[in-house]
Amino acid sequence: MERLNLRRRGEILETLRLNEVDADYPFMLVQSQADSERILEAALAERDVVVERGIEATSIRIEGGFAHVGLTSASGEETVIARTVLGADGAHSMVRHALGVSFHGTAYKEPWRLWDLELDTPLDHKDGHNHGSRNELLRLLTSSTGVETAENGIRNFVPG
Ligand SMILES: Cc1cc2nc3c(=O)[nH]c(=O)nc-3n(C[C@H](O)[C@H](O)[C@H](O)COP(=O)(O)OP(=O)(O)OC[C@H]3O[C@@H](n4cnc5c(N)ncnc54)[C@H](O)[C@@H]3O)c2cc1C
Secondary structure, eight states: OOEEEEEETTEEEEEEEGGGSOSSSOSOOOOOHHHHHHHHHHHHHHTTOOOOOSOEEEEEEEETTEEEEEEEETTEEEEEEESOOOOOOOTTOHHHHHTTOOOOSOOOSSOOOOOOOOOOOSSOTTSEEEEEOSSOEEEEOOOSSOHHHHHHHHHTTSOO
């Protein structure tokens, strides 16, 4: 996406022309989470790492220099004993809570919602559109074009 239109009550107030920025990548890359996950999962598979889904880490106990991680899934509960645990479990991280690590920074008071939709709209789909009012912001970004380019862009960032 090369331009972002800032709109209010249907009118364009300003257009941010990302394609005129002096940068190596003068655009905004919009890619669905599903595509990102597919690319990263394929990169992991090439390195013989398998992503297991449907398993929740529920507890961590440190004992004898090892972490005992409690896991729950549809097939029951198990404990994995590991020397290292990497917590990549998001903003409400169980791992962070279990280790008593505080959350730095601030959080939004309001929930943010994200939808992937097919829209029938007269808006130019090559642009992004921010619709703002005093209390609300709706951002429409399209990922309908340049999917190949987007994949190639992300691939460059996968450590190899
Ligand atoms: C609406 C919205 C729009 C955003 N837009 C942008 C944007 O345009 N650009 C940008 O840079 N950032 C954006 N962000 C922020 C970005 O999504 C987050 O910063 C990023 O996803 C954080 O990545 P993460 O891997 O730390 O956590 P997450 O992406 O939240 O991943 C955590 C994963 O851990 C799993 N998990 C959680 N708890 C457990 C558990 N106990 N056991 C097992 N698995 C667990 C979750 O299911 C999830 O898969 C946006 C966020 C939102 C909500």
